[in-house]
Amino acid sequence: MVKNKEISRLIYVILTTIIILCGMKLTIVADDEDLIIEFPDSNLKNALIEIGVDTDEDGEITRGEMLACKSDSINYDKCLDDFDLEDKGITDLTGLEYAENITYLNLNKNDIKDLSPISKLKELGILTLNNCDLSNVDINPIMQLNKLKILSLTNCNIDDLSAFEHAAFSTELISLELSFNYIKDISPLKNLIAMREIFFIADQIEDISALENMDRLYQVSFHANNVREIDSLKNKTVLAYLNLEDNDIEDISPIESSVKLINANLAGNRIKNIAPLKNMKEMTYVELSDNEIEDITLLKDLVSLDCIGLMNNKITDISPLADISNLTEIIIDNNDIEDISSLERLNNLSYLSIENNNISDISALANLTNLKKLYILGNDITDLSPIKGLDLEKIDMTEEHIAELSLSGVEDGKVYDRDVMVTFEGGTGTYCPVIEGGRNNPNIILYSGDKFTNNGSYIVRVTHITGKEITVEFTIDKNTKKEQEKPIQEIEETKVIVHDCNLPILGVIDDNVYNSPVTIFFEGTGELNGNLISNGERIEDNGDYTLKVTKDNKYRKLNFSIKKQLHEQLLFGETQGSTPSEWAKETIKEAYEKGLLFDNVTKEYKDSITRKDFCNLMVKLFEKKNMEIVEPAPMDTFIDTQDKGILQAYQLNIINGIGEKIFDPMGTLTREQMAVIADKFLCISYDKYDHKNIVFFNDEQNISTWAIEAVNRLTGNNVLNGVGNNMFAPKKEVTKEQAIAMIYKLYKMNEFGLIHSSEDYSIYIKKYGDEYMTLMTNNNSITLPPYSAIYLYNGMSDTSFEEEIDIDDKGNIVLANYTNQYMIFEPLTLEYPIIYRTENKEGPYIRTAIIDPTYNKEEGNEEFYWAMDYIRLITNWQDVRTGLYYDK
Structure with missing residues (x-):
């Protein structure tokens, strides 16, 4: 291929020279696909090489290599998205026009001066040019893409959309994003009748009537514009997501037929009447903050609501929320609310903000056991006792609400030779006994006046609902005749065995039935039906089994069965x-x-x-x-x-x-x-x-x-x-x-696990000089979990695979992941030599393994737990042996 490129270039130069010297008109009949593309912009060329367009890796790109590009078939080493050229310093797209078959193109964050090469990419379905300065760039080449479905031109300094009026994709485009530009007039978009998603965030739009014939709109956002009327949203029956935050809208009646709305953000407008929302039975989120709303009676019918925002309105009565049982989040700051008793049955509520109202009684919150975050600043609340029993993660309140915490009866670090009584005020008490190797039962409830009578060491905590706490650690040792200070670690040894469902066991799962033998891996001591077993032991016989693993005074038990049947x-x-x-x-x-x-x-x-x-x-x-x-x-x-x-x-x-x-x-x-x-x-x-x-x-x-x-x-x-x-x-x-x-x-x-099938690998022969070598590669991407590896068994000419796996030789490593993160290997990453065999009874095979996390490459203390599957390669081994091959 390299020689072909050099010959093609030489022919091209010679013919071009003859044409120039003789003034001839001549059609070059050389194979166009072998012609090397000249890229004026080296950054574009380097970016294409980086994503694998230069398939023979000779540092040049031919027309054929560009034509072969399809967005889902490039061998990516660094780029994880499709045809991703984001932030590569590209200014000139010349040469890109030969990538005629790509369907996805990302040119975000480049300083492109001319878009004309894009007009040749007739298969393009998705194009993103976000964060490119297109203020002085003609966007008409984009309009010639008749298969374009998704277009994103965010933050491009665009102020004129007239080019869209005659776009070739007018019946194809389904998603358009033009946020953070200087757009005022969107009327040229009126012919985009297939639109499903449209985003104009932080532009300067007042009139959205261009949306009138877009009957399939599913998601609409005009956040932070100057919209006043929304008549064009009438009869949008499939509309599910709507964001009109920070506009100048008063009348929302046009959306009353959009009964499938799930999420609506209408904050920051001049809305008074919310009656048009009354039939939105499927709505889960509505944001109505910063409006002029006084009456929320009609919200009682929104039974699916999960989250509601009503801050900065003129609301006095929130009783309509009482029966919306799905509510988990309510924000009603800065209103005129006095009574919150209607919240007492909202058992799913986890987030409540009622700041800057006229509330004095919060007893309605006492039984909201799922409440985690509470904001009550700016009210007249003096009694916090109703919320002392709640397991709050966050609470905002003024300092005067925080009572003085106190704890008496024991001192930190002291050893006592008698019973002790603990008293406290201002918070909730808990304690835990200290045992060797850790602390047991950390959340035992402690009441003021409780006595400690048994020998041992203890930690006592008194915690305020704001999170402020006092902690004391002490020891009772009645064998000591006087109080003395001594190190806490010299406590009486206690041995407790507790159940721990997190003890690692590999190879079997609780209550599973297996139709083949299983191999069990664990750390600690293992018992199977009451008999000791070893780590890595293989269980072959049909039957019902109970496995118990014990380690560090903890145990885990599970049941499984083996039923081998046809x-x-x-x-x-x-x-x-x-x-x-x-x-x-x-x-x-x-x-x-x-x-x-x-x-x-x-x-x-x-x-x-x-x-x-x-x-x-x-x-x-x-x-x-x-x-x-x-x-x-x-x-x-x-x-x-x-x-x-x-x-x-x-x-x-x-x-x-x-x-x-x-x-x-x-x-x-x-x-x-x-x-x-x-x-x-x-x-x-x-x-x-x-x-x-x-x-x-x-x-x-x-x-x-x-x-x-x-x-x-x-x-x-x-x-x-x-x-x-x-x-x-x-x-x-x-x-x-x-x-x-x-x-x-x-x-x-599912990426959580080793995903291979026999089609995932193939065998081929590649020529190195005068020698032919048999190699293996991966056709698809491979995801290796933390601490795992893939080994290759070649198969022996006179040994079956089942016999070979019992041999001490573990095979040859193909891929390994020695990290604690998932690792992805892209297609064709492998180029692994296979031992040539003239006769082969079975194989070759792939074997997967779990690596001991303590493995150290330098020390070579490599240990594997053999588990999971053995996968036979699909390629016809006989064809390989008889010399059929292809060049990679």
Whole structure:
């Protein structure tokens, strides 16, 4: 390839010289794809090389290499996004026009003078030019991109949008951001009829009538503009997110038909009448601060509200909030409120700010046990006793509210040879006995006047509700005849064994059933059914087992079973009722092999799955991927079920009930409900999980507002698809086989764990001089958890893999992560040589391992816990041996 580039360049120079000298018109017939691109801007060239466009790494980029670029197929070493050229010091885009097939382009934070090369990128769907000074740059080249769906031009010093009037993408663009510019007139946008999201934050806009025909608007923001009238928002029936903060709006009646609104920020306007909000049954957040509101009666109908802001209004009566039981956050500072008794039943309230009102009595707060943050400055409150029993994390109050703390009867560091009585005032008392190796039971309640009579050392704390505290540590030793000071560490030894669910155990999970042998790893002393076992011991026989691990006076116990049976007979036998669809059989089998299923979902596959069974599937998935047990929520979380799986799912925050403490465990699950649960699971599993694309369905108006965001993310990431004919069918019930397919898909995409399949690796032959070498590479990205590694077994010509894994040789290391962070290896990172074999019975294989965290490279004290899976490479080994190969 390098020689081809040099020859192409030479031909190009010779022909160009002949043309110039002879004045000839000549068409060059050399292979255009081999022509080297001349980049006037070296920063652009270097940025393209950095993201892997120069595939043969010769320091030059050809037209062919640019044409081969697709936003999702470049080998990135440093750039994690798609075609990411952000902040590279680029001023000239010449040469970029040859990247005709890219669909995503990020040019943020560059000083670009001419956008004309962009007009050639006809496949471009997403373009961002944020923080680029485009005040003197023609943006018409952008308007020629007929497939553009998302455009962001934030903080670009733009003041004229006339170019948008005849944009080629007028029926394609769905998301537009033009915040922090100098825009006054948005009328040229009136033809963008496909818009779903539009953002104009901190511009100078007064008239938004251009939005009138944008009937599919889902999210709108004109925060900090000069908008007075919002008539163009009439009949926006799918609108879910609206931000009109800091404008000059008085009448909000045009949005009364937007009954699917979830989030509305209307703060900083001149609003008096909030009646248009009365039908917003799905709204969870509303911000109405800094307006002229006196009457909030109509808010009582907003039963889904979770958070409300009403500060700086003229409100005297907050009783309409009394029955909005979902409220967790209320901000009503700077009003004329005297009575807060209506808050006494808001048991979910965690944040309350009532500063600068006329409140004197806070007894209504006494039973709000979930309240964590309380702000009461600027009121006439003298009695704080109602909130002394609350577990507050933050409270703002004046100094005069803080009573003087006192504690008497014991002194810090003293040793007593008698019983002692502790008295205190001004706070809540707790104590804990001190034992060797740590402090036990740190939150035992202490009452003023309590006596300490037993030998031992103790820590006593008296804590004010503001967090101010007094701490005293002392010892009782009745074998000493007089008081004396002595070091605390010379206390009587106490031995206590306590249960600790966090003791690390790898290889098995509580209450799981395994269809193959398991290998158990732990630290400490292990007992299996009452018999001692060793760390790393393999359990082969069918049976029910109880494992107990003890370490440092703590123990953990769990139960599991091994039932080795034929999968097909177990899963698809006649005794199991109806068999699954053909498309589902392999997925069900693989999910079962991974330990993701349980008895109730491995029969009657075409029946609708219950809410209870889906919760249990999700919990199994979480525990399997994270190798940890989920503690269930309290037993009284719901009044219609105490199912452990449901309470565990609730504790993970991936499910909610359908009403006041009602879950309906035997109810069926709809597709949109499944989408929301799966979305919440991915949100807690991925730091950067978000939608890549927005998929539109013909029946999207039937998707509940609370599910739209989840459906967007799942369909945008290809986790969940439609049902055909571009329909999503949100209310359709989910069958067991469909639920299993979803669970298995989440299992395979979850980054918390080693995710490999046999398609993840390939074998090829590469020529080095006159020699050919057999190599292995990774086709897909690999995520290694902390302290883990991948080893390669080549396979022996006369030994099966099952025999080889018992040999002392551990194979050859391929990748290792010696850090305490997750590490991602991008596709084609590996180029690992494989021992050539003329005959090979089985293999090669990949083996994954967990590294001892104490491993030190310099000292070489390398220890591995062998666990997890063995994956056979998919490439046909026979083809490799007979000489079939390709150049990487």
